[in-house]
Amino acid sequence: MHISTHHTGDDWNTGPAVLVRNAIKSYGSGKKRSAVLAGFDMNVQRGTIYGLLGSSGCGKTTLLSCLVGRRSLNSGEVLVFGNKPGTPESGIPGPRVGYMPQELALYGDFTIKETVQYFGRIYNLRKAFVREQLEFLCKLLDLPSSDRYVKTLSGGQKRRVSFAVALFHEPELLILDEPTVGVDPLLRRSIWDHLVRQSVDHGKTVIVTTHYIEEARQANTIGMMRSGRLLAEESPEKLLSHYRLSSLEDVFLKLCIEGSGNHPADQFNESVSSITPSDEINHAIGLPQQSVEGHDNMSFDHNNVSQGNVDQQRHNNNQQLPVIHTDAANVVNGTANYKGSDKSTGNANMVRQKMCRNQIVPMPSLHRLDALVRKNYLISFRNIGIFLFIYFLPAFQATIFNVTLGHEPKNLKMAIVNDEVNSRQGQICNYTTDCSYSMLSCRYLRYVNKKIIQVPFENISDALEAGKNGHVWGVVHFGHNFTEEFELRQMEGDSATMENIMRSRISVNMDSSNQQIDVFIEKWLMEAFRDFLQSFMKSCQYEPEAGYIPIVFLDPVYGKKDTPFTEFMAPGLIISIIYFMAVSLTSGVFVAERKQGLLDRSLVAGVTMTEILVGHLFNMFTVIMGQIAFVFVCMLVIFKIPCEGNVALAVFITCLQGFVGMCFGLLITTACDDEATALNFSQASFIPLLVMGGICWPIEGMPYYLRYIAYSLPVTYAIESLRSIFSRGWGIEELDVYAGILISIAWIFALLILSLIVVRTRKYSN
Numbered sequence: 001m002h003i004s005t006h007h008t009g010d011d012w013n014t015g016p017a018v019l020v021r022n023a024i025k026s027y028g029s030g031k032k033r034s035a036v037l038a039g040f041d042m043n044v045q046r047g048t049i050y051g052l053l054g055s056s057g058c059g060k061t062t063l064l065s066c067l068v069g070r071r072s073l074n075s076g077e078v079l080v081f082g083n084k085p086g087t088p089e090s091g092i093p094g095p096r097v098g099y100m101p102q103e104l105a106l107y108g109d110f111t112i113k114e115t116v117q118y119f120g121r122i123y124n125l126r127k128a129f130v131r132e133q134l135e136f137l138c139k140l141l142d143l144p145s146s147d148r149y150v151k152t153l154s155g156g157q158k159r160r161v162s163f164a165v166a167l168f169h170e171p172e173l174l175i176l177d178e179p180t181v182g183v184d185p186l187l188r189r190s191i192w193d194h195l196v197r198q199s200v201d202h203g204k205t206v207i208v209t210t211h212y213i214e215e216a217r218q219a220n221t222i223g224m225m226r227s228g229r230l231l232a233e234e235s236p237e238k239l240l241s242h243y244r245l246s247s248l249e250d251v252f253l254k255l256c257i258e259g260s261g262n263h264p265a266d267q268f269n270e271s272v273s274s275i276t277p278s279d280e281i282n283h284a285i286g287l288p289q290q291s292v293e294g295h296d297n298m299s300f301d302h303n304n305v306s307q308g309n310v311d312q313q314r315h316n317n318n319q320q321l322p323v324i325h326t327d328a329a330n331v332v333n334g335t336a337n338y339k340g341s342d343k344s345t346g347n348a349n350m351v352r353q354k355m356c357r358n359q360i361v362p363m364p365s366l367h368r369l370d371a372l373v374r375k376n377y378l379i380s381f382r383n384i385g386i387f388l389f390i391y392f393l394p395a396f397q398a399t400i401f402n403v404t405l406g407h408e409p410k411n412l413k414m415a416i417v418n419d420e421v422n423s424r425q426g427q428i429c430n431y432t433t434d435c436s437y438s439m440l441s442c443r444y445l446r447y448v449n450k451k452i453i454q455v456p457f458e459n460i461s462d463a464l465e466a467g468k469n470g471h472v473w474g475v476v477h478f479g480h481n482f483t484e485e486f487e488l489r490q491m492e493g494d495s496a497t498m499e500n501i502m503r504s505r506i507s508v509n510m511d512s513s514n515q516q517i518d519v520f521i522e523k524w525l526m527e528a529f530r531d532f533l534q535s536f537m538k539s540c541q542y543e544p545e546a547g548y549i550p551i552v553f554l555d556p557v558y559g560k561k562d563t564p565f566t567e568f569m570a571p572g573l574i575i576s577i578i579y580f581m582a583v584s585l586t587s588g589v590f591v592a593e594r595k596q597g598l599l600d601r602s603l604v605a606g607v608t609m610t611e612i613l614v615g616h617l618f619n620m621f622t623v624i625m626g627q628i629a630f631v632f633v634c635m636l637v638i639f640k641i642p643c644e645g646n647v648a649l650a651v652f653i654t655c656l657q658g659f660v661g662m663c664f665g666l667l668i669t670t671a672c673d674d675e676a677t678a679l680n681f682s683q684a685s686f687i688p689l690l691v692m693g694g695i696c697w698p699i700e701g702m703p704y705y706l707r708y709i710a711y712s713l714p715v716t717y718a719i720e721s722l723r724s725i726f727s728r729g730w731g732i733e734e735l736d737v738y739a740g741i742l743i744s745i746a747w748i749f750a751l752l753i754l755s756l757i758v759v760r761t762r763k764y765s766n
């Protein structure tokens, strides 16, 4: 049995459909290295069915994944249609091949129809053709209604859908990994009948692995495989007659026993003396050998072939093949069923060249992007609750922020120990408003903000005890002769004694465990004193401001007096909500894509990782645009956060940050293998960005070395920009604003390039 080994790109229409020479493949490295293919050879003629038989774990799936370009060999050669899989000339991955992987590789939330339509779009098939094929295959494979969700189907039904997806676009080469598992005998028969029809009537090449050895009798050639090697490669009849056995199972068993010494394939080749020269020639020149009873390929006439007329035969072959391959190429290239094709022209070569040209330029294809984007939306809308939740979540977060943060605390209890008041001695509070130095402690307390609840205490030790027990936030203490001492101090002015100063003071002990409450109470007590003094001075006909600290805060340059905390935080919050939503939404998409199961199939169908990436970016972008719109409406319209500058510019910077988040998420998802790791990575970035990005605390408050790190984060400059637009009303001409834009764009490019590098260096599979 000789197999021609020299094949080039000119073998598009001639030569074997698949040729494997001395394939070596191992998994793992070092001590864990295990060889799966150990010098494997294979020769699959065009228009034939090749049954690959072998025990579990012998390397069948590994071999098939090498044929479809999903894995590469350590050494050896694989040629599909005369070219290496993965090269543009081979057309694989792409519509030339139909691949049914061993695992389901279907998306459970799609209906049967949606699944087929998805691949129809990937292959750019006409809708009518997809519909017809779906109807036909549903009948052939006894599938339930095409509106049924894949996840609701039985195991066997799912496998039949998987089978239908592999062959509905009528590829030239069908690679089926155990298509008949879980299928009843009747249906198995109809599947095989269909495969035989595909090969005989339409010249399709089929490689099929099966555990049911006897069903492989219908194949033209059987490859028996064991421990990563080929034991035999012959027609079932020749195998049976050579070994004088009645079942292929027995042949396989015998070969396994015999093959435990030398290279089994060689042994078999040496011992098969009955093969006629013409058979060899047929093999060498790529003629299909249809020898299964009842399935003879009538396109070929082996009897006319002899060693003397090889050239003539090659000529005949080339003449016959176009009959088959014009049809095949039509299917591949769309002269019949593909959109935008010219039905009247059947020039396979021209179409093939066009296809090659198209594939050499690795530009994302619009129809595949369309399929991917639709698929992503379909998945989103299938879980409409989650989809809406994702859309509204940022606005919800912004609402929570606005209703909870920045408001002044209320009902804060303060212990008041007023030693001036002594009812037994007739010293009780009066409410005089005239210019009299009388019970000024009571007069002061009237100006204390109503947000402070004054709780009177008899003595300082009880009040301090209440403070320690957390019953009050602090203690305000007035000495016995507070009013007299205060009056004395006013009169003495600069010559007041230290003793007098001490006694005229209102002393406060705070529970400073809560910095914000501490700050508020201190501010209110100071304001109360200012108001009290102004009113007192006024009643005495003095200048109200006299006697108060000589520092005044005039109208601010930007913003307003007492800018609420929410207004300070709003820009940082908008950016951080959008950024983190983008990171967390995107960081799982690739990982989920692999879990959904369609990835392997999509990649074999010709989809590139870049297209998948772009498809997800598109979907995510629309989601993020919606989120940004809701957040801005929530912030500016509902909660009236003022934006002094151009809102469009603010939205633009937020969009850029959404993009930065998406790109960072993409980097995570391309680098991680499972959702948990991706989630950990995205969460790990959350706190550092939140605290160092200037969202809730000014960067000016950080140590110098940390400031450099803070400014190297992706959100910091953008937050500064947004804050400048919001509170200062600055435009794009200001450095603080355009720096945020430029640095965001730089981050987008850097992260995208990194993601693409990761995508290109990694092999992804389900």
Ligand SMILES: Nc1ncnc2c1ncn2[C@@H]1O[C@H](COP(=O)(O)OP(=O)(O)OP(=O)(O)O)[C@@H](O)[C@H]1O
Pocket (backbone or CB within 6 Å): 027, 028, 036, 054, 055, 056, 057, 058, 059, 060, 061, 062, 063, 102
């Ligand atoms: N990604 C991998 N890493 C390490 N080992 C692997 C990997 N994939 C497969 N193997 C191992 O390689 C060997 C061949 O696996 P393969 O799936 O190709 O066998 P198979 O012939 O298809 O088996 P079956 O008929 O049971 O599906 C097995 O021992 C398997 O455990």
